Structure formats: structure tokens, C-alpha cells
Amino acid sequence: ACTYIHLENFTLMSSGRGQPFLDGKGQCPFDPQHTYTALLVDGELYAGTMNNFQGNEPIISRSLGSRTLLKTDAFLRWLSVSAVMTGSDGTIMGDNDRRQREQPEPVTSVMNTLPLLQSDVGGDKVLQKKWTTFLKAQLVCSQPGRFPFNVIHHAFALPRHDGRADFYAVFTSQWAGSAAVCAYTQEDLEKVFEGKYKELNKESSRWTVYSGPDMSPRPGSVSAHRPLSLTFMKDHFLMDGKVFPIQGQPLLVKSDVTYTRITVGETRSISGTTYRVMFLATGGFIFGVHTEPPLQLSLAPPVKNLLLGILYVGYSRGILQIPLANCSLHRSCAECVLARDPYCAWHSPEGSCQPTRHTNLDWAHRAGLAMRGAPLTPLSTPAGLNPQPNTVVQLPCPRHSALATYSWQQPGSSRGHTALLPDHTLVVIMQQGMAGSYKCVATENGFTWTVAHYQLGNSGAALGDGLAEEELAWGSSPWHRPAVLVPVCHGDGAAGSDADRGRLPGSPGLP
Template sequence: DGELYAGTMNNFQGNEPIISRSLGSRTLLKTDAFLRWLSADAAFVASFSIPGDDKVYFFFEETADEFDFFERLLVPRVARVCKSDVGGDKVLQKKWTTFLKAQLVCSQPGRFPFNVIHHAFALPRRDGGADFYAVFTSQWQAGRAGSAAVCAYSREALEEVFEGKYKELNKESSRWTVYSGPDISPRPGSCYMGPSSDKALTFMKDHFLMDGKVTPIQGQPLLVKTDVTYTRIVVDETRGVLGATYRVMFLATAEGFLHKAVELPGGSHIVESIQLFKTPEPVKNLLLAPGKGILFVGYSGGVLQVPLANCSLHRSCAECVLARDPYCAW
């Protein structure tokens, strides 16, 4: 429809992040910087529009204001706006009236949480839904001694949190608490087509943060890898020789490696690690070429073309079977 939805910085100082809609024939909309819907250090990593859905999702990280913590605490977030949003009439004029945000959880029991998000990828499902994959590290790790994690979230899990309770800022104590007052109609964040009352819009201004947290599929990371930082992720679905469907994650590292990991019932398994460059450098982008069996890798020097499968490496049937690569069969 010719409209541009963007999560970016609105100034050269890099301290006014916004989510905006522009270029189309409708009113330009953006988040309200004065209302602090986004922290000044918000850093966006990905955004998605799922076919058949009236919403746009933004994945980012920012300093959390809702926790009393002795140091700056980063929190991975997902935000949501509605494409049908036209802004308010008097209140929230030319501003989003459907903006909501929620915290993402990616952690293992007894460990520091993986709270720094680096990238995300949306994989549409055949039933019309979608699953969101994201790569994380922890802010409490130094150098290469830490770990990277991959967590996946269903769109249903996101929607459940967005349909739940809100947090609100208590002006007297400056603490965030759970809103327990009466329901407001239309509900903040709902893709409601008609005009909203000034009372409802005023309520929306202060009730944009969800109380619930989005938990990953299976309640834990799909993959945790030590001594690595994943910078990009894409996910492909392929059918094995026996007809089963497998999901394969392609994970780019800050050192210029590409890890290929297959999701199996017992956990994810890295089937291949490819050194992409002679000298270490981070991968800037990954792009799947649908139906062509090719992955494009963007880096500072240009673009590489990498085949999804390298089956000729396997010299025997046993070697091929042990690799557990769903693209290959003997």
C-alpha cells in the first residue's frame, strides 16, 4: 500500500527513537517522545508485517524504567501498532493510538537472563500464524567468555500478553504498578476503526506497557552456544526424505562464521559451521532466496552467495546420517 513503517532515531544526537508511518496518503503517525513511550536509548533490530494481519511488530532493546535496579538494566521488547490507526482528533493528534510494548523473556533456570537482543526473524506458518526467532546475549558477560541464545516466540504468545493487564506509573511514588481499575473501551492497543473518546485516548497515553512477559516456545531457549555472539538469524523450512518438515536456523556470528542448526525433538543441533571470511569480521545481513537453495550474506566488502546445503562434504552413508542435515540424504 506504499506506506513506510520505521523504527529509527528522529535526530542526529541519537536520543529520540520513534516508530513512524509515512509516505502513504494517510496522516503521518509517530510515537510521542514527550510521553516516553520509548526510552532514549531504544535500539531497533527488526520489524515485521505478517500477511493477513492488521498489525506491525517491532523488536528492540531499551533501558527498563519499570524495575528498581542498581545499574542500567537492558530489556528486550516487542512493540505493536495497528495499520488501521489514524491517530487522535484532539488528544494524540498525529500520534499512534494503538502503540503497546511488552518484555521478551529468554533465559535458563539459575542463569543470568539473555537480555540483549541482536536480531529477529519472522517465519510464517501454514496455518496463517507466525513464529518469531531472535538471537540474544547477556549484558552480564565480558568479551567472548559469554554465551549466545536463540529463543522463538509464537504470535499467539505475543497476542496473549498484549490482551492482558497493563502497567501504569504511580505519579506519587514514581513506581510502576499493575493497573487494576475499570476496563476502558476501546481497549488500548485494539485495532478499533471508529473514533475514540478523549477520555479513552488520555488513558492510552499512560497505558502502553504490558504487565505480562512474552515467554518463548517450550519455555526455554532453542539453542545456547558458548564463546560466540550471533549477529543475524534466518530460518528455513525444508522437507526431509521421509516427508517430515524440519526448521533450519542459519546463524551469523560477530567473527564471520555461519552456523547451521536444525531443530530436532531432543533439541537443536548444529550440523555445520562455515568460516565465511579469511579475516574475522561481523556479518551485516542474511537473506534467504526462496526456492533457490541459496543464502545471501552481506558484509562490509560486499555480498556472498552460500548454498543452504553442502552435501558433497559427506563421503559415506554413515557420515551423512551422523551429520543429521535434513537437506542431505544418501
């Protein structure tokens, strides 16, 4: 039952007859651990949840409003695990459907998209108070030669300027322990639902392609209210075709993470390029990702629901409002340029990184906002190290950007006497001729800068005198104290290598 609490005396409110205001069965779960979703459209509540306290009867219902209450038919087992829904008329919905396979193998979760029309009113004699526009098609999200991402967690519909929509969904793999984001076009979804049906052969318990005569009007359409069409739909709700993602592969794949929510927005950079930015929620963090150029991630507070414009974050204790642009995190021109944040650009007159959302393009150029930077200039001297002979020295190379490539510049006499670890740490055995300058250099998007610089000398020599005390304290060992050279931009930020998007060591990334 649904009601609310009167805060003055902390009592449950009820109607004049002492009853709860609304029966919540089929609209909210019996157990908070059960997956659920809800959407309010034109005063009507569309909900996907469990219909019993055992958690084994999933349901998608439409309630409230003045029209007939509709729900899925539990007897027909259209659903077997809870669904995920987003959108409105022509909604996309996903469910992890445990259906019979051709071989007696372990039950596998299959992702499906379900088109439920807002104008559905149920059948007259067949499927009374049940959905008559219920069909299912399998969503494919996989990489060639690898286990598929077969469990869907959330989906988001992004409207396009032509009145259509693209759908983004987050998946995990029940075998590989990784997550993926796949995108689908509305045209591809509709094409599958206009195709052939599957039917269950009861003798062999196999799903096969329906080869009988075409049904007119087709099941799933609002006009298909004839008893014959509805009876056909009860057993032919699964489409034969599969919905493949845009470009035939995931937009993003990441190991050892589970994304729980996704929302997608568009923004235009000062160069006029339109970027789609995906905000992905997981346990305690938000990741901001834009897909062109290559992917870039960042962190923010915990989340259970996401809404765009300003990013509204719903979690167990309330709702947070987070700006899409957090450009103040980028304190220099190089940080701003290499952050690859489509919401930010460098403002040379004020010497600050500023938001570009809703910025006029001509004004941006006159104001000196730039996404390009000058060559990077080091500000500090190398860290001096003086190890004893025949000792092993590890020289770390901090990997602050996943998009950069790293290499070492070292004295010619040292080659053949050093080893490189997987994390780009250089191992040096101090012998005669090993003294000299060692630099770890990063290159990204046309920019090259020194990440760490060490000057190895003979035992007893003085350390480099150009480092601040706190920089020397950064290393955890007296034998390797890394000095990160901080790059800056000069002039109006319009010269140098093109870095329409980028990232600097230490940059926190997207807001």
C-alpha cells in the first residue's frame, strides 16, 4: 500500500475510511533489494517491479490516470526477471529473460527491448487489462571472440533533432566481470520489430522461426485488437531478429566495474564540434565519458538516478545538484586543454579555464577562449639521487593519463643495464657509467612533456637544489624521489600543437 508519513506525529496518513491512499502492489517492490523502475507520463505511472513478496513474479504495469490499469500477464511468463525502462511513447524496456534454450545448458540471461505503446488500452475479449503491444527482441552487446555482455542494468533514450531517438544501455557480463555501454538507433529497433517472429515448438522445447502466414494487422500495433491477432501475440511475442549496437560493438568496455545508471547529453565545443557525453554511475562515483575523440573518465559523488541539464544525483540520503562543467579544477592552460573536457575551454585574458555551455561561438573567439595550447615548459629542476654502487634504484614514471604513451630517455652508456617494469618504472643497477640524466617522457595528442626527471650521481654528491621540500617528500623511498615537471601554456593559447581535447598529469578529468 502507498501512503505518506505525517512528520508532526510520525504517523501514516490514511483516507477517511482508514485505508491507505493507494494500493502499491505492482507499482513498487515488496523488498528494497528487488530491482524496480518507474516513469510518470501525462499523469500515468509506468512501473516495472516484482508483483509478489517472493520476488519471482516480475510485472510491468500502467496505473493512475483515468484509463484502464494494464499489466503483463504473469501466466504467459512474458517476463521472468525484473525490467529496466526509460523513455515515453514507444518506450524501450529491458529484461533479463530466462527463456528456454535449444540445448539443456544452464539458464542464461538474455537482454530484450520491449516496445509498449502509450496508447495501448488492452483487449476487449482477449488480453483484457493486459498489454496488447508487448513484443520482445534481443539486444546484442558484445565484442568479437569474447563473452557477451548479457545482463542489462539501465537504459536511456536521447532524443535527436530529427524527432527520433538513440538508446544507450549499460551491461555487465555474468562470466567476465566487466561492464560495457552500447548504443542503438530507433530505426534499428523498429526494423527488428517489423521482422519475423519466433515460436516455441512444444514437442522439442525449441524456439524456431515462425513460418506461417503473416498476421494483419501485425501483433504489437494498437490496431491489432482482433481476437485472432491477440491470440497470436500471446505465443509469438519474441522477435527472430536481434538488435545490434551502433558500429557493431560497445562504445565503452571496462573491467572490474558495474555501472548502475546512465544518462547522456550533448554539448558543443567552441570549435563547433558536437559531443555526446555519457555520465555513468557506479558504487560511489560518477564517470563522465565523451566518445569522440577517445574515451576519458572522471569521478564525482555517489548516484542512483541521473537527470541532465544540471546533473541531479539521487542517492539513499537525498538528491545532489552537480554542475556539468567544473572547469575550475583545471588550473593552467595545459590542464584545461589536455583535460579533454568538452564543457571547458581556456580563457587567455583572465587566465582561467571557463565553461563553454551556452557560449556564443563568435564571442568565444573574441574573448580568447581556446582549445589549443602552446608547447609545454618545465618549471622545476630534476630530482638528484646519489645511490651507493651496486645498489638497485627504481625510478617511477607516474601514469596520470591513460591516453598518453610513455618512454624513457637515458644515458647511452646505461642501455643494456636497465629493466622496464609493466608500470613503466625503470630499474637501474648503479655501476660505473650509469650516472646521468633519466627522463620519463609522455606524449599525448601532439603534446610532449616530462613526467619525471632524475639525475643519478655518484655516492656522496649533493642532491639537486631546485626542488621544493614537499616535492622531495613525494617519494616513499630515499632512493627514488620523483620530480614532476609542471607544463604551462603561454601567449593567447592559440599556438602550438592541436589538442582539441587532452589531459595533463594530475588533471582530475571531466567534471
